[in-house]
Every structure is written in C-alpha cells, then in structure tokens.
Amino acid sequence: MPARHARLAQRVTYLEIGSYRGGSLQPHVLDPLCRHIVSIDPRPPVQEDESGLAFAYPGNSARRMLEALAAMAPDGVGKIRTFEHGVSDMRPDAFDEPPVLCFIDGEHTDDALWSDFWYCHRSLAGNGLIVCHDAPILYNGLVAIRDEIARRRLACRMAYLPDTIVAFEFGDAGLLDHPDVLACRADAADGYLFSLQSTDHYRRIARRWPIRTYRRLRAWWAGSREAD
Numbered sequence: 001m002p003a004r005h006a007r008l009a010q011r012v013t014y015l016e017i018g019s020y021r022g023g024s025l026q027p028h029v030l031d032p033l034c035r036h037i038v039s040i041d042p043r044p045p046v047q048e049d050e051s052g053l054a055f056a057y058p059g060n061s062a063r064r065m066l067e068a069l070a071a072m073a074p075d076g077v078g079k080i081r082t083f084e085h086g087v088s089d090m091r092p093d094a095f096d097e098p099p100v101l102c103f104i105d106g107e108h109t110d111d112a113l114w115s116d117f118w119y120c121h122r123s124l125a126g127n128g129l130i131v132c133h134d135a136p137i138l139y140n141g142l143v144a145i146r147d148e149i150a151r152r153r154l155a156c157r158m159a160y161l162p163d164t165i166v167a168f169e170f171g172d173a174g175l176l177d178h179p180d181v182l183a184c185r186a187d188a189a190d191g192y193l194f195s196l197q198s199t200d201h202y203r204r205i206a207r208r209w210p211i212r213t214y215r216r217l218r219a220w221w222a223g224s225r226e227a228d
Helices: 003-009 023-030 062-072 110-123 135-152 179-186 189-197 200-206 209-227
Strands: 012-017 034-040 046-048 054-056 080-083 101-104 128-132 156-161 165-170
Touching: 012 023, 012 110, 023 034, 023 062, 062 080, 101 110, 110 128, 110 135, 128 135, 135 156, 135 165, 135 189, 156 179, 156 189, 200 209
Parallel strands: 012 034, 012 101, 034 080, 101 128
Antiparallel strands: 046 054, 128 165, 156 165
16 A cells, blocks of 8 residues: 555544435444544535435434444444534534545535535645545536635545446545456446436427427528628
8 A cells, every 4th residue: 555545544534414324324334444434414404406306315314324324333333423514604623534435416506516515625624535425416516626625726636437436635634546446447438428317308398399499590590690
C-alpha cells in the first residue's frame, strides 16, 4: 500500500449526507479501518427532485436505520453519529476527526447539492474525496460546482465512476489513485452509457408528434428570421 494510503488507513472518518435506510453505510459499518461514521439526514417524508417529481420516503427515521444496521453488525453500529437536520444547522468542525470520504445522496436538487458539497468541502480540512451520487439528475449542479472550483482556483481532481457518480478529490489523499478505484475509472464505458440511457425517456417525449411539430416550427421560424 502506498504511504499516503497507509496514512489514511490510520484515521478514517466517513461523512454521508442522505442515508435513508442505511444501505450505503453498510460497508463502512463493517470496515474495521473506518473508525467514525457521521450520517446527516433531515429525514423528510417527501423530497423534491430535479426531475420535477417528488419522492416519498415512508418510515424515514434514524432509529429505523440504526436498528437495521445493528441487526447486521451489532459491534459496528456504535461508531455512527446521526444528525436529523440539514447541513445549514451543522458546523463543519462538528466531528472528532475530519472526514476523509464524503458521500452526497441527499435531496436531489441543484441547490441542495451546492449546499451539501461546500459543507463537505469545509469539513474535509483540505484533504479527501467528495463523492456525488445521481449525476444524470444533478448534472447542472455538478457543472456549477466544477466552475466554482475553477473560479476559486482550488486544487482538485474530478473523476467519473460507474454508474452515476462524479467524484472530487482535494489535497493529496490519493484515493482516486487507489488500485480498486483505478480499476473502475479505467472501465467506465458501460457506466457512461448507463448514465445517458437513464435520461433517454426525456428524448423520447421530445420526439412525440406534438412536441416534434412544435420544435420544427420553431426551427423554421428561427431560420426564416435569420434569412431576413
């Protein structure tokens, strides 16, 4: 293991925004190298989405999540701290140790992603990986974050990870160069195609006859005005 990976293995705090029933917490609960887990989730019964829909989350409580995780790993669940509110009510230094890995899977709106991302960035203390889920839904928010990173001239590397993840790495943690991550990054074609197909229903709607006719009329009108 490279030296920088060995250093990380000695102090790993995992921060997750949006845990619901705890499925994405499971590997960290089981991992002995993960010493602290922080779960931030305001636990709304219904949540907005950039797709224009609202999704229900029945029985959405930290207690239910912890009970399910305890049944799987009773010795590991004790390292989880839960906060049932949003990042606006959290201090970035509210942890025993700065997180090295952050996973964002909360409210799927561009505004929420922006707030969650910059909270994670402040929490990292300059070194670590922020992983954003559901890129095919939040691509505009991810572009805005990328542009802001460039505007601030922050040292950052971006990577696409199958199937729907965009990762941002700050500092010299080197997690994007870990052999297991590199294997995913090198074979990302299937995931890229999956991401494109996940929004194909919008293209199918746009090709139906009423909308297709409207688009053709708009194109014709724009062409006629340009010709004039």
